[in-house]
Amino acid sequence: MSRPNRPAVFSPSPSARPHRAAQVTPRFRYWSLALLCTLTLLPLAALEVRAGDSEPARTASTRDVPTFELTHLFPGRPIVYAETRDLKRALDQLQDSEFYNSLLTTPQFDRWRNSKDGRKAYAGRTILETYLGTDVWTAGGELVGDRVGLAVMANESSRMPSGMLIVRMADVSTTNRYLDRILPLLELAEIEQLDWDLPETRGWSVRGRLFVGTRGRWVVLASQEQLATFALERCQSESGATVSSELAELTGVVDERVQPARLLTAVADLKTIRQAAAPEIPLQADNAVASLLFGHLAYLARESSHAIVTLDGDADQLALSMSMQGADLANEPWNSFAPAVGNYATPAVPGLVGGISLSRDLAPWYASREELMQERTLPDFDKFETGLANLLPGRDFQHDVLPLFGPRITFLAARQEYEHLDGRPGVQLPAFAVVLEMAQPDEAADLLTLFFQTLSAILNIQAGQAGRQPWVVSSETHQGVQITYARYLQKPSGERLPYVYNFMPASARVGKHFVIGSSRQLCRDVVDVLQSESGLTTRPHQGFQLNLHSDTIGTLLADNASALSAQAVRSGRTPDEAQEDLNALQQILQQIESLSLESEYENGRFEIRLNGNWK
Amino acid sequence: MMPTPGNSNRLDAHTDWTFADAAHLLRRAGLGATPQEVADVLELGRAAAVERLVVAQPESASFQQANTILRQSAIDTNDVDNLKAWWLYRMVHTVNPLRERMTLLWHNHFATSYTKVGSIPAMLDQNDLFRTEALGSFRKLLHGISRDVAMLIWLDSNSNRKRQPNENYARELMELFALDVGNYTEADIQEAARAFTGWHVRQNKFWFNRSQHDAGTKTVLGHTGPFNGNEVVDLCLDQPACPRFLAVKLLREFVTASPSEPLVASLAAVIRRCDFAFEDVLRELLNSRAFYAAEHRGVLIKSPIDLTVGTFRLLGMQPNLDAAVRVNADLGQDLFQPPTVKGWDGHRTWLTSATLLQRTNFVAAVARNERFGERREADLRQAFASGSRRRLLIETALAANSTEQTARLTEEELASGRQQQQAWLQLLLSLPEYQLK
Helix, strand or coil, rough: CCCCCCCCCCCCCCCCCCCCCCCCCHHHHHHHHHHHHHHHHHHHHCCCCCCCCCCCCCCCCHCCCCCCCCCCCCCCCCCEEEEEEEEEHHHHHHCCCCHHHHHCCCCHHHHHHHHHHHHHHHHHHHHHHHHCCCHHHHHHHHHHCCEEEEECCCCCCCCCCCCEEECCCHCCCCCCCCHHHHHHHHHHCCCCEECCCCCCCEEEEECCEEEEEEEECCEEEEECHHHHHHHHCCCCCCCCCCCHHHHHHHCCCCCCCCCCCEEEEEEEHHHHHHHHHHHHHCCCCCCHHHHHHEEEEEEEHHCCCCEEEEEEECCEEEEEEEEECCCHHHHCCCCCCCCCCCCCCCCCCCCCCEEEEEEECCHHHHCCHHHCCCCHHHHHHHHHHHHHHCCCCCCHHHHHHHHEEEEEEEEEEECCCCCEEEECCCCCCCCEEEEEEEHHHHHHHHHHHHHHHHHHHHHHHCCCCHHCCCCCEEEEECCEEEEEEEEEEECCCEECCCCHHHHHCCEECCCCCCECCCCCHHHHHHHHHHHHHHHHCCCCEEEEEEEEEHHHHHHHHCCCCHHHHHHHCCCCHHHHHHHHHHHHHHHHHHEEEEEEEEEEEEEEEEEEEEEECCC | CCEEEEEECCCEEECCCHHHHHHHHHHCCCCCHHHHHHCCCCCCHHHHHHHHHCCCCCHHHHHHHHHHHHHHHHHCCCCHHHHHHHHHHHHHHHHCHHHHHHHHHHHHHCCCHHHCCCCCCHHHHHHHHHHHHHCCCCCCHHHHHHHHHHHHHCCCCHHCCCCCCCCCCCCCCCCHHHHCCCCCCHHHHHHHHHHCCCCEEEEEEEEEHHHHHHHHEEEECCCCECCCCCHHHHHHHHHCHHHHHHHHHHHHCCCCCCHHHHHHHHHHHHHHHCCCHHHHHHHHHHHEEHCCHHHHCCCCCCCHHHHHHHHHHHCCCCCCCCHHHHHHHHHHHCCCCCCCCCCCCCCHHHHCHHHHHHHHHHHHHHEEEECCCCCCCHHHHHHHHCCHHHHHHHHHHCCCCCHHHHHHHHHCCCCCCHHHHHHHHHHHHCHHHHHHH
């Protein structure tokens, strides 16, 4: 197995000595802090997108990886390394996809296209296409469609880190064709042609800050001349070791995720970045739910050695993952992860809109709230406990309530058929249910039944004051399970009933699980799943899962079109614009199959994945 | 041309008709207008312009569509903020602004709060009643409000029973709705309360609970008989104090905060002559010399609704209604939630050190295209296209005598930059004169 000469420590010239040791400078601190924050916040940003439960996509074509390893062209271990492969295939699939093309037909796109910004963008595109002599899709595919590697390295001779971008284009003629078109443009800038003593190599310096070189099908951009020549010297020998081992060697991260058979693989050396930037990452959150779900991310960003981001995709799915490793949550007193028991998959009830499953040991998290939460949020916990005391008199939440429950909770939303009404509410909410795992089933079930009854009584008083139908607590037996539910004294009737009639509370105990729902039917459906042979499916190591189904969401939107249009008009849209917005959203939803977001924690490695499937 | 002084007490027809007159009419009787709308009204002539305000104009299809979905959304969600947004939409976009202004006037006159009523449909029904009779008959309105579900809940009518009368409605009917303090006695209230016994709400509808009605003889306002609620309402309407009370109300809304005795007497006579038909009353008032008199220009302090809706209409905006709901509440005029049975005191009470600062913040946000939605860029360019256009904008925005004081706003060269235009607009809307109408 031949291997290129990549020094352990980069020393291309006396003036540019080892690049491994980070030279900490103030500007570098800011830069690396920003990078660290970006990597840390990436999964949080991904939460804005709703998510499903498919496995990350693997692409068949990327199995046929070239033998030459791109990583050989980088002289030392980078702080951040990102590599893309086969982007042309992804670009082609995107361009041909119904999803993308349907977006282009929306009135919103049309409005943007005719706006000032849209006209500017299209003018720029036209100029670019004229200049390159081809359309942007083809140019994109030819320029970055094969292999691209980007590295950021510490730089002892400068305040700024060094950067290298290496692109392998489809073939020599393509490289030369674009070069011929771009060079005259570069002539307009202050560029200087360089005479590098390398065969078939051309090089330029842009104001001494950027060095550009080409050799065969390779294009190299670097912030230092020696980095450019280092890569150009080696880029012709396209043979070498296996792909995964080289990526692992370059980045110093041995992980199955660090392998280049993906659209994008990026690795960040968090330890070095932290040493260089010394960022202050606060552990305390300002929101209890965010703290419970993602509070540990701040800790992981402070303690992990590496962060890895990957992107996989093909014609009908996309998977984005971010993982951090090297930090052990298990030793922290507030750790709420319960990877040993795993997490429940969302029960597949009829008309499922979406669900959130969570596996968290709430007790240590709740007990440590004063450490984990910002001071100003703590009074909210007191209010919560005071409010709960009205429903569960004489019980302390932390000491009497939490120990009764297990770590796994599932929230569900599903379409409802309104069997309890003659008509429909004006705003049609999905039915909601929560499935609680009980550590002490008998005591917990009694407590929850008391809670259910007290809440029904309080809401009945409110209903009476507001002139609504009161509830009568009733029960039925379904699949051998007693379901307690609240029915209206008289069946409400009307075409557009008040939204409160969306709710028909129901509860049931099935073994160590307690179900509370806003609809009797959903409660029955969950009981069916719990009573089935397979019961709730367990996902080992999973801590969190959120999934959404676009078809039922689309139906819900259609059912509530009037309310959504009203919301848009209130925000300043015209009725026609509101209708267009809704139509466009429906159109997009029709193209999407499902979305999921899930997290896993195992042996010091935390991973969060966003998966999307479309039709 | 400025109006001639000395006409302040006369209800005979005003003779002049200038851009400033037209702008004054649309500020006071409408809810504000763009310079172009003022120019259109100027073209019509005074009488036709007033006619267009008092006679219902057909609303656009878009308006009706938005009206329907916003109204329905308020009912569906049972959210009073959505109800407020619905009404604000009507105020900002209607082609019948006088009708909305009068609806607001009656909302304040018969002040009822959702805070106690707790029913969106009931508040909506009451608002519809105000709108239907906004320029109709005060007789019908007073009879209607006496059976209005929201009012009955608001004034505890279900506890007004034969053997234990509740005086709330009878008291407010005389004190706040029809006669004013000093025009009735405590005995009148006690007797009138008996007439309203059994006027209850059942299943969200008015219900005459015969078994709880006191059908005995009562003496109310000097008349004796087995009166029921309707008859007591008629007795109130027959009192000379009633048209006087309403004349003061109208003059304080449309003309001056301190109307003179002759002017009150003149308008009261008109109200009596028109038998409380407000379309005729307002037609006369809005054509009168008193309405256009110099001493009555720029003397009324804009209410929060005048300020916010007027600004949106001045600039032709499609505002963010949720933000508008919030700012009106902050400025002290929370629609559907007046502070007491007396409603908003208005006038000088609108301005405090806090609300003045908030008013300035509001216009600054509008001028900078923040929070309340974007103005259309083309409209903005047109408004600033020339000094003469800017002058028209100033004359439309500011009440009497302001144009001279703010001449520098038009004389200065204005660069075409967007930021400078915004700064100019902010300066205009921040002038003290902009707080007046």
